[in-house]
Amino acid sequence: MQIGVLFVCLGNICRSPMAEAIFRNLVKEKGMESQFDIDSAGTGDWHIGDGPHHGTVKKLAEHKISTQGMYSRQLKLEDYDRFDYIVCMDESNIKNALPMLGQQKSSKVFRLLDLIKDPKDVPDPYFTGDFEETYQLCLEGCKALLQKIELDRQIEKY
Numbered sequence: 001m002q003i004g005v006l007f008v009c010l011g012n013i014c015r016s017p018m019a020e021a022i023f024r025n026l027v028k029e030k031g032m033e034s035q036f037d038i039d040s041a042g043t044g045d046w047h048i049g050d051g052p053h054h055g056t057v058k059k060l061a062e063h064k065i066s067t068q069g070m071y072s073r074q075l076k077l078e079d080y081d082r083f084d085y086i087v088c089m090d091e092s093n094i095k096n097a098l099p100m101l102g103q104q105k106s107s108k109v110f111r112l113l114d115l116i117k118d119p120k121d122v123p124d125p126y127f128t129g130d131f132e133e134t135y136q137l138c139l140e141g142c143k144a145l146l147q148k149i150e151l152d153r154q155i156e157k158y
């Protein structure tokens, strides 16, 4: 069974594609691709079918990370069963995502930066314009997420 990881934001063009591409890259560096099912989605429907925002594409390209083949999609009910970790960028994403997933609350659904020392939202660069901040926060969060998953899996083995 693959480990399902879904990143969620509002538009699925800035933050969640950034986190998806960074996480995919971290997993690839560890040679663990075959063990993971990784995707991202938005709670909003404005950008369905669009590629990532040019700010996200440019920032990832600076780090030699490709966004080829990535297109925005909306979160759907079936995502709840497909994914083990539903990782939201901010508190409003959680509030919007839970009913779309048919849930009132769930330990599967949490914020990416709940995993770091100073828990917080990933600010939305669609409004702030600061894609460097997004990159750095997503990288920190994704490293912590991979560590958490490795720990969760180790615990499950015993």
Ligand code: 4NP
Pocket (backbone or CB within 6 Å): 009, 010, 011, 012, 013, 014, 015, 016, 046, 124, 125, 126
């Ligand atoms: P994201 O940013 O949630 O990080 O993808 C946004 C992208 C588009 C919009 C809002 C946020 N929008 O309103 O179209």
